[in-house]
Structure formats: C-alpha cells, structure tokens
Amino acid sequence: DADVTQTPRNRITKTGKRIMLECSQTKGHDRMYWYRQDPGLGLRLIYYSFDVKDINKGEISDGYSVSRQAQAKFSLSLESAIPNQTALYFCATEPSKGAPWSTQYFGPGTRLLVL
C-alpha cells in the first residue's frame, strides 16, 4: 500500500463549487504540505503544517483553506473554485527530525479541472 495517498485522483468541478482534496499518510510523519503544479511554473507551496495544531500559509494560499484533522490527515479545500485553480495538486509529508523541506515524500497527486 502507498504511504501517502490522495483522494480523489481526478476531479472535474464547476466554477463556484466547494471541493475538498484529501491526503492521508501511514508514514507517521508530523509535517505535511500541500502544493500545486502548473505547466512551466513548477511546484508552488499552498499550505503546510508541522504538527496537528500548527497551520501555516505558503506562497499561494489565497482561495484555499486547510484542515489538519489528525497527524495522518491533511485536507485542502477550495471554498469557491475558479478556473485558474485548474492544476495538479500534491500532498507531501516529512519526518520531524531534520530541517524542514530536507526530505519530503509526495503523494500521487490529484488532477483538478475547474470548468
């Protein structure tokens, strides 16, 4: 079984709809991250969490919110989806030992299309 799972893997939604992307991990890591990937732009950080009670905004948090329900679960919500949020979304985890961003483990990604 995969250590970092994301659901759904693919999602098509309409402008204005609220959607949630979920990430679960069995690695026992405290740190979790959400990124989006756009062609030609590379990965960009949306939110990150270093433990259950810690939530931090990344580079592009506007239009997104997150919830850290447990050590193993970190969800990303789009309150009112818009077409420029069409992208590939990745969740990543990392052990607490060591500097942040030193060794991240990524999930398989969620491909989101907003019409």
Next chain:
Amino acid sequence: EDQVTQSPEALRLQEGESSSLNCSYTVSGLRGLFWYRQDPGKGPEFLFTLYSAGEEKEKERLKATLTKKESFLHITAPKPEDSATYLCAVQAYSSASKIIFGSGTRLSIRP
C-alpha cells in the same frame, strides 16, 4: 527576488551518453538545495539535498554538485529508466517558510 532556473527544458540522450542538467539559483543565503525526480502521473521522488558549495552527493548513475550560484545533476551512462523530469528546489534562510521549485528538465533516454 529569490529565483530558480533549470536548463535545458528538455534533453534527449542516447543510452550511455552522459550529460548534465543545470539548476541556477539566486537566493539571499542558501539553506538547502534539493533535487527530485518526477515520473509521468506521479509525485516527485526525493533524490538529494545539498547544503554548501563544494558538496557532492551520488546515487547510482546520478551525481549532484553545488556551487554558490548553481547546481549540476550529472548523469553517467544513462539508461532508458532514467527518463523522467528532474526538479530542483531551493530554500533560503531569509524565508524559512518558503521553498522555490524550478520548472524542471524533461530527460528522455533512447535505447
């Protein structure tokens, strides 16, 4: 402004033909530089972290090196299974909550 640029965007090699990928960066105080491999339809897979100029790390046919302005990912005698997109990322001391990824180099190895 902190910035990461990878070149070339795409590289096609014959099996066994060694080459290098470049990652140029501009940051105010490098905390770490990271290399990842990404296969189509999958998330990035961690390869290396480099912290200071002169540092080198190796893994199978890959070797990453770091200078004060750029990092190279050297691929020696590549095989078709090395085909992937290679991503470079940096983190600066001045923005510990921020990581900057390059747009990647798509590497294709022909048998």
